[in-house]
Amino acid sequence: MNFRLLILSLLAIFAVHLQAHAQESPYLVTYDHYLEEPGSLEVEYFSNFATQRGGPDFHAYWMELEYGATAWWTSELYLDGQTTFGDSTIFTGFRLENRFRLLKSEHVINPVLYVEYEQITEADKIMKEIEGHDVEIDHAESNAVLRQGHNHELELKLILSSTHNGWNFAVNPLAVKPLTGGEPWEFGYALGVSRPLALKASAKRCTFCRENFVAGVEMYGGIGDRPSFGLSETSHYVAPVVAWNLPSNWTLRLSPGFGLNDNSHQFLLRWGVSREFQGFGATMARLLGGR
Amino acid sequence: MKRSVCRAFIVCVVTSAFGSVAVAQSAGSGESRKDKSPYVELSKVPAKAAAKHNPLESDPDAVAAGSKLFEMHCAECHGADASGGKKGPNLRVEEVQQATPGSLFWVLTNGVVRRGMPVWSRLPEPQRWQLVSYIKSLPAPSR
Numbered sequence: 001m002n003f004r005l006l007i008l009s010l011l012a013i014f015a016v017h018l019q020a021h022a023q024e025s026p027y028l029v030t031y032d033h034y035l036e037e038p039g040s041l042e043v044e045y046f047s048n049f050a051t052q053r054g055g056p057d058f059h060a061y062w063m064e065l066e067y068g069a070t071a072w073w074t075s076e077l078y079l080d081g082q083t084t085f086g087d088s089t090i091f092t093g094f095r096l097e098n099r100f101r102l103l104k105s106e107h108v109i110n111p112v113l114y115v116e117y118e119q120i121t122e123a124d125k126i127m128k129e130i131e132g133h134d135v136e137i138d139h140a141e142s143n144a145v146l147r148q149g150h151n152h153e154l155e156l157k158l159i160l161s162s163t164h165n166g167w168n169f170a171v172n173p174l175a176v177k178p179l180t181g182g183e184p185w186e187f188g189y190a191l192g193v194s195r196p197l198a199l200k201a202s203a204k205r206c207t208f209c210r211e212n213f214v215a216g217v218e219m220y221g222g223i224g225d226r227p228s229f230g231l232s233e234t235s236h237y238v239a240p241v242v243a244w245n246l247p248s249n250w251t252l253r254l255s256p257g258f259g260l261n262d263n264s265h266q267f268l269l270r271w272g273v274s275r276e277f278q279g280f281g282a283t284m285a286r287l288l289g290g291r
Numbered sequence: 292m293k294r295s296v297c298r299a300f301i302v303c304v305v306t307s308a309f310g311s312v313a314v315a316q317s318a319g320s321g322e323s324r325k326d327k328s329p330y331v332e333l334s335k336v337p338a339k340a341a342a343k344h345n346p347l348e349s350d351p352d353a354v355a356a357g358s359k360l361f362e363m364h365c366a367e368c369h370g371a372d373a374s375g376g377k378k379g380p381n382l383r384v385e386e387v388q389q390a391t392p393g394s395l396f397w398v399l400t401n402g403v404v405r406r407g408m409p410v411w412s413r414l415p416e417p418q419r420w421q422l423v424s425y426i427k428s429l430p431a432p433s434r
Contacts, residue, residue, distance in 0.1 A: 023364070023413055034413045037367075039378070071404040105401035106412045166415040199415035200347075203355035211418075247363075278367045282377065 024251040025168065026214045026243030028270045029128065030192030032170045033110035033161035035101055036068030039281035044274035046253075048126050050265045055140035058084040060092075060125035067280070072101035082125045088143045093120030093151075095128075099159070114157035114172075122149035127268070129155070131176045132186030132225045133233045135263035152179040166199045168192070168216070184226035192218045194241065205247050214243045218255070221264075235264035249276045330386035332403045336394040343393030345427075347420045357425025360418055364411070373429055378407060383432045395423045 025032050028046065036042055044064040051057050060082035067075050078095035097116040123146035125139055139146075154177045161170040172190040194216025202209045221236030223229060239257035246252070250273065257268035347353040361373065368379030375381035387395070399419045402410035411419060 025413075032413075035409065037409050038407050068409075071402060071407050071409045101404065104404045106410050163412050168413075196415055200417040201356040201360050201421055203352040203359065205359060 024214075024243055024245055024253075024274065024276075025192075026194050026216050026241040026253055026255075027170070027192045027218055028239070028241060028253055028255045028272060029220045030170050030172055030190040030218050031099070031112070031114065031157070031159045031161070032163075032168050032192070033101065033112045033159055035072065035074040035099055035112070036066050037276075037278070038068045038071050039279055040068045041277045041280035042066040042274055043277070044272060046126070046272035047270065049269040050125065050127070050139070051267045052136065052139055052265065054137060056085045056087060058082055058125050058139065060127070062126045062128070064274075072104070074099045078128075080120060080124050080126050082123065082143075084125075084143050090121075090123055090143050090147060092124035092126075092147070093118065095120070109160050109162050112159035112161070114155075114159055114174075116155040116157075118151060118153045118155060120151050120153075121147045122151060123147040124151070129174055129176075129188055129190065130220050130222045130235055130237070131155075131174060131188035132222050133228070134188075134222050135233060135235050136259070136265045137263075139265075150180070153177065154179060167195045186222070186225040187229065188220070188222045190218065190220040192216060192241070207247055212245045212247070214245070216241050218257075221260070233263060234261075236260040237264055237268060239268065239270070249278070250274070251276075328386070329380035329406070330384070332398055332406075333386060333390045333394050336397045340397040341391045341394045343391075343396060345392035345396070345420050345423055347417065347424055348392070350421075350424070353421045353424035354428045356418075357421040357423070357428075360414070360422050361425050364414070365422070368408070373426065374432060381432065382426050383429045385431075387426065388429070388431065392420075392423045392427060395426055396420060399423070 025034065042064070044066065046062050046064070048060045049057070050060070060080070062078050062080045065077045069075055076097040076099075078097065080092045080094065081090060082092055083089040095116055095118045097114065100113045102111045102113060122138075123143050155174060156176075157172050157174040159170065159172050161168065170192040174188045174190070176186045176188070178186070194214055196211055197213045197215060198210035201211050206212070218239045218241055219237065222234040223231065224234060237257045237259055239255045241253065241255040244252045253270075253272040253274075255270040257270060259266050259268075362371070365373070365379070366376075368376050369382055370376040370379070373382040381387075396419055399411045399422060401412075402408045404410065414422070
């Protein structure tokens with residue numbers, strides 16, 4: 001109910017607040033090499049609904065505050081929560097992320113370094129990345145049990161991304177080091193390809209023009225850990241993605257995901273809404289007494 | 292366990308500190324380069340890229356579409372009328388207007404990351420050419 005109210009409020013704000021817009025990628029898991037514009041703040045809300053065999057389905061959600069510190073550095077804070085149907089709604093932790101563009105100009109392949117610290121409980125179900133031996137059954141326990149386990153992790157990604165003729169190709173190998181319990185490095189991946197539905201912009205402002213839609217597909221999964229690297233006991237997903245960049249700085253994203261093996265959730269439905277606030281840094285500097 | 296968590300925080304703090312120091316340095320170097328023209332990047336464009344022809348030069352909608360794109364993506368820094376803003380330089384000046392379309396396209400594509408201009412290759416090529424058409428259509432500043 002509250003969630004519906006939130007969405008309705010967001011849409012109402014969108015309806016009365018028409019100005020510039022950003023060109024956002026459609027990915028919900030994969031990263032491309034484009035960072036937040038310097039001084040801009042992007043406020044994002046995402047949901048992940050998943051079916052669950054051996055337990056109740058769940059709806060996990062997270063908020064992202066993404067700030068473009070410079071043209072080559074973006075910093076981000078995540079706040080995660082989830083509702084397991086017939087169980088409870090809980091806050092599951094936070095993540096701090098930094099992305100650094102490594103090369104100053106555009107190349108065929110553009111590398112970006114991603115460094116994230118996570119302090120979450122085992123009840124976290126946003127599935128923003130699949131790593132190690134993450135499998136569906138991990139989410140079957142009750143929240144009361146899962147929230148007893150705490151994860152402090154350092155996550156590193158090498159974002160490799162290329163854009164050619166409107167097509168974006170992105171590959172994100174990732175490595176996660178649990179910082180407690182002496183657990184080994186875990187590994188995973190995310191791949192994405194996407195393209196706007198039209199490459200030329202129309203001369204007039206429009207909401208439903210093809211250029212405002214970006215479609216693609218993502219694939220992500222775990223590839224084991226250091227002692228048992230490989231595909232055994234891992235989960236994998238393929239997910240079509242679509243983003244609608246509205247002419248009001250809002251972006252809507254939708255992605256149905258499908259598990260590719262028996263260890264995966266059979267169905268995921270992710271969606272998100274985000275809005276970019278341009279000039280946020282300058283406004284804050286003025287408020288805090290700077291120039 | 293506590294030691295590991297501390298280690299993680301240190302990594303995060305060091306990462307952020309690295310960024311902050313680098314930002315401070317780039318701000319500092321910006322000060323020392325104050326008299327360096329913000330248009331210097333146009334002179335660094337490779338000859339092959341500078342010679343590129345705008346494929347949308349004769350497209351009657353290109354300027355209007357470019358104007359729309361400019362308002363969406365560029366006006367925040369370069370000003371609504373492209374005569375310069377707090378972060379971005381004036382685009383009506385001679386240096387820009389006399390630059391080849393290929394040079395403007397190259398700067399748009401690659402950005403000037405160290406000076407705060409992001410890469411705009413996320414806009415498809417035709418949209419970048421539409422922006423170039425708009426920028427080249429701008430009248431000279433009134434004196």
